[in-house]
Amino acid sequence: MNTVTRPRILVVGAGFAGVECVRRLERRLSLDEADVILVTPVAYQLYLPLLPQVASGVLTPQSIAVSLRRSKKYRTRIIPGGAIGVDLGAKVCVIRTITDEIVNQPYDYIVLAPGSVTRTFDIPGLTDNAFGMKSLAEAAYVRDHVISQLDLADASHDAAERASRLQFVVVGGGYAGTETAACLQRLTHAAVKRYPRLDPGLIRWHLIDIAPKLMPELGDKLGRSAQDILRRRGIEISLGVSIAKAGPEEVTFTDGRVVPTRTLIWTAGVAASPLIATLGAETVRGRLSVTAEMTLPGHDGVFALGDAAAVPDMAKGKEDAVCPPTAQHAMRQGRRVADNVIATLRNQPLAPYEHRDLGLVVDLGGRDAVSKPLGIELHGLPAQVVARGYHWSALRTNVARTRVMTNWVLNAVAGDDFVRTGFQARKAVKLKDFEFTDSYLTPEQVRAHVEEARSKES
Numbered sequence: 001m002n003t004v005t006r007p008r009i010l011v012v013g014a015g016f017a018g019v020e021c022v023r024r025l026e027r028r029l030s031l032d033e034a035d036v037i038l039v040t041p042v043a044y045q046l047y048l049p050l051l052p053q054v055a056s057g058v059l060t061p062q063s064i065a066v067s068l069r070r071s072k073k074y075r076t077r078i079i080p081g082g083a084i085g086v087d088l089g090a091k092v093c094v095i096r097t098i099t100d101e102i103v104n105q106p107y108d109y110i111v112l113a114p115g116s117v118t119r120t121f122d123i124p125g126l127t128d129n130a131f132g133m134k135s136l137a138e139a140a141y142v143r144d145h146v147i148s149q150l151d152l153a154d155a156s157h158d159a160a161e162r163a164s165r166l167q168f169v170v171v172g173g174g175y176a177g178t179e180t181a182a183c184l185q186r187l188t189h190a191a192v193k194r195y196p197r198l199d200p201g202l203i204r205w206h207l208i209d210i211a212p213k214l215m216p217e218l219g220d221k222l223g224r225s226a227q228d229i230l231r232r233r234g235i236e237i238s239l240g241v242s243i244a245k246a247g248p249e250e251v252t253f254t255d256g257r258v259v260p261t262r263t264l265i266w267t268a269g270v271a272a273s274p275l276i277a278t279l280g281a282e283t284v285r286g287r288l289s290v291t292a293e294m295t296l297p298g299h300d301g302v303f304a305l306g307d308a309a310a311v312p313d314m315a316k317g318k319e320d321a322v323c324p325p326t327a328q329h330a331m332r333q334g335r336r337v338a339d340n341v342i343a344t345l346r347n348q349p350l351a352p353y354e355h356r357d358l359g360l361v362v363d364l365g366g367r368d369a370v371s372k373p374l375g376i377e378l379h380g381l382p383a384q385v386v387a388r389g390y391h392w393s394a395l396r397t398n399v400a401r402t403r404v405m406t407n408w409v410l411n412a413v414a415g416d417d418f419v420r421t422g423f424q425a426r427k428a429v430k431l432k433d434f435e436f437t438d439s440y441l442t443p444e445q446v447r448a449h450v451e452e453a454r455s456k457e458s
Helices: 016-028 048-055 136-155 159-164 175-194 219-233 274-279 327-345 381-394 396-413 442-456
Strands: 008-012 035-040 044-046 066-068 077-089 092-096 102-106 109-112 117-118 167-170 203-211 235-239 243-246 250-253 258-260 261-268 271-273 288-289 303-304 359-363 367-373
Touching: 008 016, 008 359, 016 035, 016 102, 035 274, 044 243, 048 136, 048 175, 077 102, 077 274, 077 442, 092 271, 092 442, 102 109, 102 442, 109 117, 109 327, 136 175, 136 261, 159 167, 159 258, 167 175, 167 258, 175 219, 175 235, 175 359, 219 235, 219 367, 274 288, 274 442, 367 381, 381 396
Parallel strands: 008 035, 008 109, 035 077, 109 303, 167 203, 167 261, 203 235
Antiparallel strands: 044 066, 077 092, 092 102, 117 271, 243 250, 250 258, 359 367
């Protein structure tokens, strides 16, 4: 076969699901069976669970960004850009490249793993004044911002301004929010010792969530244990509460409290990538409705997985159960989808996805953690060993493992230098500036763009 006649497998997204799929395809497909193409704005896989440790300075940003171009043996073509629409009928993916050019990429098989974006609500001022914790840039920016608040409070002669700069609000009682609040509180607790003019008692962290429990998946006992740890550190936890409105210098809670603050971090869940809405296909709570084999009903050669797909959770035995948007599911789904794509190419039967959850780990910084591996409840140092051991082993390369382990050891021995990297010298950016959710096309725009391109070619 020549390159013109080989089937084209297009993978959208370089998260856990997309990268695992690509690597499996590369290992199991012969060179002349198919061409593999990966669409991603950045040529690295981000290990999202460790973002709070980047924000707190325990890990460097590079240590959790695993390059996709490091190995010479991989043959996948990487298109630097983002998919902004898919025409399922024409089998064309519309891509906005990093040079801002819009191109059409034909495919024979497509694997949709675009991931998720921060879930927001119609709360006045939220996207203009909150920070997210979903990307490497956001984590690095939040670290700079938090340290800058200490610098600005130290330089201020106004008591009210100083107090507002030393109050921090995190919304979201899931893993991301809890770990973010825990890790950043440790950062400010350690850093304020280097500011003799600041009263440590002025530093206050608030963790709020509309749910009645913190991390309910952990169970009552471990959930209470995590709350006790955070409260002993001085973090104020408010459950059954959310944000009514957000301003640049204060946040109003739904229970009426007004908190003067310059720092609002929003981690209240995720939503499927807006790319899914461009397909015009059936969804389940915003996620693409797929079969147990992760195929899209009614469309040959279309597979979807990860955060953007409602993959049936066969292990739970419930008809309407879907897999949660976690890394352990995404990685395993990626490998299963790759096998099913190969099976389709070779006219072999497809296999359903099934995985029993291995448990949960929550790193609260230092020696504090709560974990539930294989249903066994742990807290303290044993839980910390399990949590970090799990994350360390899940990193894809030995280089990444070495960097992360070195960072952990160095931070434990030498502590933090509380250095800002310079983001604050630029224009202030918030949640709305990082995810570019207004870049996607509507289904009608996708079809019109594809038809216009075809008419020009003919």
